[in-house]
Amino acid sequence: MTTIVTPRPELLDTSVRPDNYLTYTRGFLSWALTLDHKRIGVMYMSAVLASFFVGGVFALLLRTELLTPGRTIVSADTYNQFFTLHGAIMVFLVIIPSIPAALGNFILPIMLGAKDVAFPKLNLFSFYLWIGGALFTLYSLAAGGFDTGWTFYTPYSTTTTTGGVIPVLTGVFILGFSSIFTGLNFIVTVHKLRPPGMTWFRMPLFLWALYATAIIQVLATPVLAITVCLLIVERTMNIGIFNPSMGGDPVLYQHFFWFYSHPAVYIMIVPAMGIISEIISVHGHRQIFGYRFIAFSSIAIAMFSFIVWGHHMFVSGQSGLMNTIFSLISFSVAIPSAVKTFNWTMTLYKGTISLTAPMMYGLSFIFLFTIGGLTGIHLATLNTDVHLHDTYFVVAHFHYVMMGSALIGMIGGLHHWWPKMTGRMYNEKAAIAACIIIFIGFNVTFFTQFMLGSQGMPRRYYDYQPEFQIYHVISTIGAYIMACGFFLCAACFVQSLLGGKKAPANPWGGRSLEWQCTSPPPHDNFSSPPTVGNCYDFSMLRWDEKEQGYVVDKELEALAIAAEARGHS
């Protein structure tokens, strides 16, 4: 029950810069061939953010096209390609790798107290697989694009005349392996590289979340690989698997696809939930409420995620009995989600809450996830889903969960660990302003779409009835507001890199191990094996003006140790 954070004299002296992972070696190859999980994490983050920009541009083009019924800026075929690209890029290139591969890679080993992940070379390989997958996706554009929707439903995907279908499927296949290897790496790391004292129930909740995610990645992604292979086989060799004109069954494809893609939703949201557990407790300076319930709810969500895929298919021709079973099981996901939400909220109770930029994202997450989660009830309920299926209600629902929750969680996490990753602080006020603008823009964009959907507007529509226009206009305005927020957020980060204040080791007052090493961390993370304590006990921290960060107060620490001893006696 001791700790490490003591102000280091060399930190205060600007002439002696401690060695860190950024300055450890120099040159292009030192990055391209690095085995350092931190550098791989940073490369992933840059690549993911670049993809996010591209996916976001497509989103803005879509919303602009939908300003008026009929043609606004592009033709129907182009629009179909746009929404397909927006979906495929955001899902496969952005959200799935964003938290585990980008933030997770950087944070997981440090948080765990390890020097690196279990298989550093595999880690680098999985990054290059990601690059390969992304290149195939790019190539598919040159090969004629694809207009199948990110779901690649057959027989449309096997019969469409656009030339980019096979390249993008190959890309998805490769990206899947990237995801599997990251998952595998994390599972082994968590099992094998925990330092002495880091028991399962001392692990920060972000690690529980990454562990649960890794299990889903390893178990579910191979099914996607198989599905994609079968699709390529059918398209190139005309072997009837999914196409009824060759003796196949299109509904079989949907089963295969959702058997991966429903768990994939949890690959996106579970790590974001882990980030929120960290943000709420660290910036609230308050022991997380109900640690075990939150930890087990991550595992529960991971398990349930495998047996609810059929709720995407209530009107697909799946039998009524199957629909009933899937509807019932789908409600089970509501319970761990509700537990998490209530526990986060209760964590704020009697906290010492700093309204920092990460905390603003954390609070936004709770707000948006509550809406996203609750509207899932409408869709899990059989008779209401029949009306709402494949309308904008579904679009709004999954954007609240995948963007409003998973992506906002990722951006929040990026703000949370930015000082650690770059060694620089950002302009807090501007970052908070960006968060508020994004929050407002998001709700204007997507809350409107709930109304659109329940009024009966189908999704993936290029043209629409004039009575829906007002909703579309509001939604598009929201998208532009959101874009402004993201640009401000990006500007904050650029400003921070160019001239940000130097970050202290512990700017927010966290107690997990990554806050014990310098910002940015040294190449080997820890010079000596770290001492593991209760990562949610904030009682011994105090703000230090000189350090401009939190430090462990010796007196408070002694008090805490005494209290601990009393508790044990």
Add this chain to the structure above:
Amino acid sequence: MLSTLTSIFIATASVQAAPPVVTPADFWLPIGASVQAHNVDLMFNIINYICYFFFVVVLAMMVWFVIKYRAKPGTRIRTDGMTHHTVLELSWSVIPLLICIAIFFFGFTGYVDLITPPKNSFDVNVTAFKWGWQFKYPNGAQSDNLVVPSNRPVRLVMRSNDVLHCCFIPAFRVKKDIVPGRYSTLWFQCDIPTGIEEKNGYHLFCTEYCGTGHSNMNRRVMVLPQAEFDEWLVKQAQWLDEIPDDELYFKAGPKIYARCQQCHSLDGTVGLGPSWQGVWTRLTSPGGARFSDGKSYADIIGPGKEYATPEDYIRDSIYNPGKHLVATYGNVMPTFKGQLTDRGVDSVIGMMKHLDEFDAKGAWTKTLPPAAAKTESKSEQK
């Protein structure tokens, strides 16, 4: 909580017994015009109120705690918060679970009503294709819009010619995917006649993405009183036969062309299929290579060749669209075998021969002699 659930139960039970009413459009839902709509809407609204409740609880707690426990400069970190509370945590696991099970149950019973058609239903055959709908009635009548009798359960027996489609009628709260290779069914009953005017009909959408024309696969559902419907049905079955042969091309042609216009323009605009502009000239005068296999029209049309006349070629292109593809176009056109009768094909061919009499939208620009105008207004069809 228990009393709330009981009252919901009673409310649902009493509604099932009550006669169906039209629910007007509100903030969330469009007009509910089928007998099933009321139950779906009730469920939707109950879930909505549950959502409002939990949302407000979470939001209020969050805002209150953030304001109350906000760190002030110089304050020590509080340490008096509890780390867990098993009873509290179990209660917010178990109570939502019970609510969810209740919602599931009512959703399930509502769903069974929604998908089980009564025995005495009136069947309409539906064919969905890229990108349109064909509604066929027991007496052989066909229609582009769905016309159904009121006060009677209607069952749609649906099939697809090509890819997945989905039939969605928001006002009836019904939806069902149409999967190629199998029949799917959907039923509803609407007790509020709309009349035959297209603009008064309810929307029917395709909600499974199917390509370029996906968002144009919308039609209207018109509901007629039984007697009026019967009359319409008889007339609809005969409409092509009632038109004299020499008037087919301008009376029936444009109506049939409405189904072709998404892909085939009349003014040379490049679409998914070749434009009809100048088609007859192309077919009857020898030209260069015009098919994707390198053959020209003259190679396959003519006495002793594959098609004796251009008419034969057009007819076969409608029934077997993939046989000869015009160069640069893909094999995307569905067959119209069984949908277009010989007289229908005649109308199309007639229209192709007289394209100079039509504008770019397919409207006939000539006027009828006064005597013929009378018959025109009499045989005006939907």
